[in-house]
Amino acid sequence: MEWRHIERARRLLASERGAIVRDWGGQVPIALVYPNSYAVGMASLAIHGLYRYLNTLPGLVCERAFASLGQRARPGDPVVTLESQRSIADLAVIAISVSFEMDYFNIMDLLRRAQAPVRAADRDEGDPLVLLGGPAVSANPEPLAPVADAIVIGEVEPILEDLAAVLRAAWTEARAGLLTALTQLPGVYVPSLHDGGPVKRLWLADLDAFPTSTSVVAPQAEFGDMYLIEIARGCGRGCRFCLAGYLYRPPRERSLENVLDQARAGLRSRDKIGLVASAVSDYSRIEELVPALRGLGARISVSSLRVSPLSPALVRALAESGAQSLTLAPEAGSERLRRAIGKGITHDEIIAAARLAAERRFGTLKLYFMLGLPDEEDEDIDELVGLVREVCAIAARHVVVNVTPFVPKAHTPFQRAPMAPRELLDGRLARLRELLRPLGVEVRAESVDDALIQGILARGDRRVGEALASMPRPTASRWDRALAQAGLTADEYLRERAQDEPLPWDIVDASPRPASAVRLRLRR
Secondary structure, X not given: OOHHHHHHHHHHHHHOEOOOOOOOOOOEEEEEEEEEEHHHHOOOHHHHHHHHHHOOOOOEEEEEEEEEOOOOOOOOOOOEOOOOOOEHHHOOEEEEEOOOHHHHHHHHHHHHHOOOOOOHHHOOOOOOEEEEEOHHHHHOOHHHOOXXXXXXXXXXXXXXXXXHHHHOOOOOOOHHHHHHHHHOOOOEEOHHHOOOOOEEOEOOOOHHHOOOEOOOEOOOOOOOOOEEEEOEEOOOOOOOOOOHHHHOOOOEEOOHHHHHHHHHHHOOOOOEEEEEOOOHHHOXXXXXXXXXXXXXXXXXXXXXXXXXXXXXXXXXXXXXXXOOEEEEEEEOOOHHHHHHOOOOOOHHHHHHHHHHHHHOOOOEEEEEEEEOOOOOXXXXXXXXXXXXXXXXXHHOOEEEEEEEEOOOOOOOOOOOOOOOOHHHHHHHHHHHHHHHHHHOOEEXXXXXXXXXXXXXXXXXXXXXXXXXXXXOOOOHHHHHHHHHHOOOOOHHHXXXXXXXXXXXXXXXXXXXXXOOOOXXXXXX
16 A cells, blocks of 8 residues: 555544544454545534444444545545554445445445455455445435445434444354344345345434534534534425435434534534534524524534525524525425425515525525426426526525436335436526526536436446446446446436336335334354
């Protein structure tokens, strides 16, 4: 391994506060991996929470690794942990947190760079156990089933101690015994041993039992200037396109006291508190939380806001905290289409939110929309432009329109809907840019090509996973060739699904009934 890779990891580690560096003696080492850059991964509260909890459990030591440490990774670059600068293939367990489908390419790449077998079937005694979790694979684990030894479906906290009991045996138990033990845990899917029944999604009933906030202060991370606190999970709004509203049911909140306790701890290292939830403004005690945080001397930032209800106190606190922009997500331009997708906000509510932003003099107002929604028509695009025109007249400052092609997701009411074809998406995006140009707004659009790949991965099956694993250098640009070589077509996965057609993700029971944990005794 070249010294520059070790030095880069050591520099990042030295820039942090709160990292846990422990000796491996008598411990089972786990590589907690985020399959994207260090900056993106250290903005993930899943990484912070798991890192903190795993390092409190006896017999385990958890170290972090990322697909890249600040520079674009090249073929042959090793994947090393920050704490010991060892290759992730040297650790007993590689646990990968998967938030986004497009990171599947990075997973294949980092396993190859670590010289770890990509396919689970090719691993033998002495190879690390590859464990996956996170929203993308919880919704549909099948595309990564050929890669994973096991996949945690849903939220891991309810089984964390039982899972740790299995992992503690990772260097003493035969691989077959470990996989069998994992099948006994609720919510854990072991593709090679699965009996065909549904896997019950895990969810944590009491959020206060597992405070989730920044555990390592990382200045070089995205949002590195703030201390992040999760205040709620899930959403009860039921928007028909939104995975969070279905995969994270029922919606749950942390108590006000729990959030404030975490904020007091965070304010010892950062003066800005970042509140994280599907919609921060939906937090039932937001009108109490905001002044309490401000009373502690905190500046405030938020991960997301709902157009209605939009707390004036929260918007005022954001402005007073120095926020330069406010983000609203109408999702669709017309009221007809917003009703069709279950968004449930009116034109007047959007305009009222824009007026509130204008009153507080935010430098930038960002509006998020989707293109290619089911039943979308040209008239909906015209209404979108009309809505933006009204907002511009009110805001009179920098307006940014972010546009994302709609991708149908598993377990949502649109899970069987077709994805709009490339020609339609390209045409509507071009037309939208043309119509918005005279308004002087900035248009930012997600790549249509990337969205179509995401659509395949989100609703794919194991054959898609085999195509991914077959790529010597997995990149989006090589994807069409890999599909063709596997005898697959994009249309097969982007098409409409019949109501009686079995779906790859039927293996996941996403209903909101809690699963009971079990206690395991492993052979020593």
